[in-house]
Each structure stands twice: as structure tokens, then as C-alpha cells.
Amino acid sequence: MKTAFRLLPALALAFTLGCAQPVATAQQPQTDLPRVKLSAGMHQIDAQVARTSDQRATGLMWRQEMPQHEGMLFVFEQPSVQCFWMMNTLLPLSxxxxxxxxxxxxxxxMQPRSTQSHCSARPVRYVLEMHQGWFAKRGLKAGDKLAGEVFRK
Incomplete structure (x- = not known):
């Protein structure tokens, strides 16, 4: 008990001086990734591009808001079945x-803060995340095609 009382003045001084760090700091969203313009017919998309494994692992986690025309394009080196989950993602996404x-x-x-896995029906190299319902509201479905420089070879 005496040890705790000895620490109180030191902690009070640290907080007063602004030196104390919280025990757990909030994770920061990545908002400075390169961007690419995509389109779905007349609908324009401004997508951040996650190319590295660290960028893909973080994805849109910790984002509290995002403009309706923005999203994130995940680019993988090789086509494979891609599976996504939303553990630390705060926004509902499609x-x-x-x-x-x-x-x-x-x-x-996909629902926020969920560990439910959502996978591609077959091997792919690209996954585009947008606000939940973005594709449905524009009548986009399997078989429709998005356009952009990234898809041209």
C-alpha cells in the first residue's frame, strides 16, 4: 500500500506535465496510401491501394468515416481465393x-467488428471494399465490370 502512495505524486506530476502515455493507444487508420481512379459505368470511385501485406492486413480498420465515393482496392501478387473479415473495422462494408x-x-x-470470413468464389487478385450497399444501390452484380488503369495489362 505504501508503494502505491509513493507513486501517486509521480503520476500526478507526469499527467500535469503531459508526459504520461495511456496504457493502450488507439490504432490509427491508414489514410495516406496511393490512390487510383476506378469506374463502374458512370459511377466514379476514388480508391486507396493496399499492395503490401501490412497495408492489406490493416485495410480500412479504425476508419470512423469515409466519403461515399471512396474505397480501398486490395492488390495481391497472385490470384488465389481471398478471404476478408472485419474484426477492427468500424464501418459496414461491401x-x-x-x-x-x-x-x-x-x-x-460484411458487418463491422466481426470475425466472420467472406471469401471469393474463385481465385482473384483484386478486392474492392466500399460502403455497405454501394454496389447494390448502383445495380452492380457478379459479371459486371469495373474499369480503371489497374485492370489494363
């Missing part, structure tokens, strides 16, 4: 699993 030419393979609506 994911479009995309072929190399931008064709939508399948769509998945």
Missing part, C-alpha cells in the same frame, strides 16, 4: 472480388 480485368466474381456484405 467487398467486390474482382478478376484481373475488373469483372466482379462475387460480392459480400
Amino acid at each position: 467487398a467486390a472480388f474482382l478478376e484481373d480485368d475488373g469483372t466482379i466474381v462475387n460480392l459480400a456484405d
